[in-house]
Amino acid sequence: MLDIKWIRDNPEALDAALAKRSADPMAAMLVALDEKRRSVVQSLQDMQARRNAASKEIGAAMAQKNSELADRLKAEVAALKDTMPAAEEQERQLSAELNDILSRIPNVPLDDVPVGKDxxxxxxxxxxxxxxxxxxxxxxxxxxxxxxxxxxxxxxxxxxxxxxxxxxxxxxxxxxxxxxxxxxxxxxxxxxxxxxxxxxxxxxxxxxxxxxxxxxxxxxxxxxxxxxxxxxxxxxxxxxxxxxxxxxxxxxxxxxxxxxxxxxxxxxxxxxxxxxxxxxxxxxxxxxxxxxxxxxxxxxxxxxxxxxxxxxxxxxxxxxxxxxxxxxxxxxxxxxxxxxxxxxxxxxxxxxxxxxxxxxxxxxxxxxxxxxxxxxxxxxxxxxxxxxxxxxxxxxxxxxxxxxxxxxxxxxxxxxxxxxxxxxxxx
CATH class of the missing domain: 3.30.930.10 (Bira Bifunctional Protein; Domain 2)
Structure with a gap:
């Protein structure tokens, strides 16, 4: 399996290698799919970070007996907990799709391999x-x-x-x-x-x-x-x-x-x-x-x-x-x-x-x-x-x-x- 990071950094090299194997270019599609996956991962990380921070803020608000702020923070944490499973499932699906496509792409030939059809x-x-x-x-x-x-x-x-x-x-x-x-x-x-x-x-x-x-x-x-x-x-x-x-x-x-x-x-x-x-x-x-x-x-x-x-x-x-x-x-x-x-x-x-x-x-x-x-x-x-x-x-x-x-x-x-x-x- 090829490294998706290498593909992101070398999209032209991947398509050139696939062309040598008489295969269609795939770099743009793979990079776009990986960007979508990475965006969902970043969104999840942001939600997790905000949930953790809000949980700490709830404790501080309750210590200050600010029930109104505590309630707002609790509602925010509850909303994040409701939203995150869907994002996690989306990330799993995108990762599975990306891995499946990567698993079907042939290896990159060395430079000294002769180019030919059969x-x-x-x-x-x-x-x-x-x-x-x-x-x-x-x-x-x-x-x-x-x-x-x-x-x-x-x-x-x-x-x-x-x-x-x-x-x-x-x-x-x-x-x-x-x-x-x-x-x-x-x-x-x-x-x-x-x-x-x-x-x-x-x-x-x-x-x-x-x-x-x-x-x-x-x-x-x-x-x-x-x-x-x-x-x-x-x-x-x-x-x-x-x-x-x-x-x-x-x-x-x-x-x-x-x-x-x-x-x-x-x-x-x-x-x-x-x-x-x-x-x-x-x-x-x-x-x-x-x-x-x-x-x-x-x-x-x-x-x-x-x-x-x-x-x-x-x-x-x-x-x-x-x-x-x-x-x-x-x-x-x-x-x-x-x-x-x-x-x-x-x-x-x-x-x-x-x-x-x-x-x-x-x-x-x-x-x-x-x-x-x-x-x-x-x-x-x-x-x-x-x-x-x-x-x-x-x-x-x-x-x-x-x-x-x-x-x-x-x-x-x-x-x-x-x-x-x-x-x-x-x-």
């Missing part, structure tokens, strides 16, 4: 590795998995409907191996703390990271009012909600391997074949909580941690700087890591790493204080995929495909595969 305007930051050099025919993951006998979409549909997958035997183990490898890398070498956190959260947690109220249609809700997490970003970031942290203990770095749940409400007709776009999928999430000065450097570091997963797996990828029109709601800057998929003959996103400034922290009221300063500041938050396990499985299947349809297990995954070096067709 993914066609994203900019290549770097390209790493080479495409596979083998000469046999490339195949898509669903063809590979079904031919091996370890990927079943029909049974998944029988259980749950579209956009679900059943993996068995060696492919199920390969998926598990990928997740464990990512966790071990991020905790053992990159300094992240592993967290096992809930998969269901309350409204406040979804609001804190920006999924609510704007993106409720993209989420699954339980019958008792909780939400299934669309990413562990929700739980990991909200670990510090409502807290005041010591600056000396920052950055905090958290990671978790969890299922994620998304309704894919806006994806009708997209990636309906295979397991690229699922309602349920595993993801290794990275979250950092920093001070304001460290956030940009932490963004580069986090992206490098996610890239290292693909480097260790020997996968060709490119890292893209997203343009303003393709960037997520809460992000100030985002790098998308896109892995090469030979079966599709294209790059597909496998990780998205974003720096959010204090946008989420304001919603969560998460702050920090240095030992030399009594004042508090909002923390800066970052999140990224380190990486999406299902898409990483797809990439390994398509890039390590052998001519006979088997899949060679990447060397870094061998310790997790119980002696299996090649995934071959089921007997």
């Amino acid at each position: 993914e066609a305007d994203n900019v290549v930051a770097r390209v790493v590795g080479q495409k596979p050099g083998w000469n046999h025919k490339a195949r898509e993951h669903f063809e590979i998995g079904e031919n091996l006998g370890y990927m079943d979409f029909e049974r998944a549909a029988k259980l749950s409907g579209a956009r679900f997958t059943v993996l068995t035997s060696q492919l199920a183990r390969l998926e598990r191996a990928l997740g464990q490898f990512m966790l071990d890398l991020h905790t053992g070498e990159h300094g992240y703390i592993e967290v096992s956190s809930p998969l269901m959260v309350r409204d406040e947690a979804m609001y804190g990271t920006g999924q609510l109220p704007k993106f409720s249609e993209d989420l699954f809700k339980t019958t008792d009012g909780r939400w299934l997490i669309p990413t562990a970003e929700v739980t990991l970031t909200n670990l510090v909600a409502g807290e005041i942290l010591d600056q000396e203990k920052l950055p905090l770095r958290f990671t978790a391997l969890t299922p994620s749940f998304r309704s894919e409400a806006g994806s009708a007709g997209r990636d309906t074949r295979g397991m690229l776009r699922q309602h349920q999928f595993w993801k290794c999430e990275l979250v950092s909580i920093t001070d304001a000065e460290s956030a940009i450097a932490e963004h580069e570091r986090m992206t490098a941690c996610a890239e290292e997963v693909l480097k260790r797996l020997g996968l060709h990828f490119r890292t893209m700087t997203l343009c303003t029109g393709d960037m997520g709601f809460g992000a100030r800057k985002t790098y998308d890591i896109e892995v090469w998929l030979p079966g599709q003959d294209t790059y597909r996103e496998i990780s998205s790493c974003s720096v959010c400034g204090d946008f989420q922290a304001r919603r969560m009221n998460a702050r920090y204080r240095s030992k030399d300063d009594k004042a508090t500041k909002f923390v800066h938050t970052l999140n990224g995929s380190g990486t999406a396990v299902g898409r990483c499985l797809i990439a390994v299947m398509e890039n390590y495909l052998n001519e006979d349809g088997s899949i060679t297990v990447p060397d870094v995954l061998l310790p997790y595969m119980g002696g299996v070096t090649k995934i071959e067709k089921a007997d």
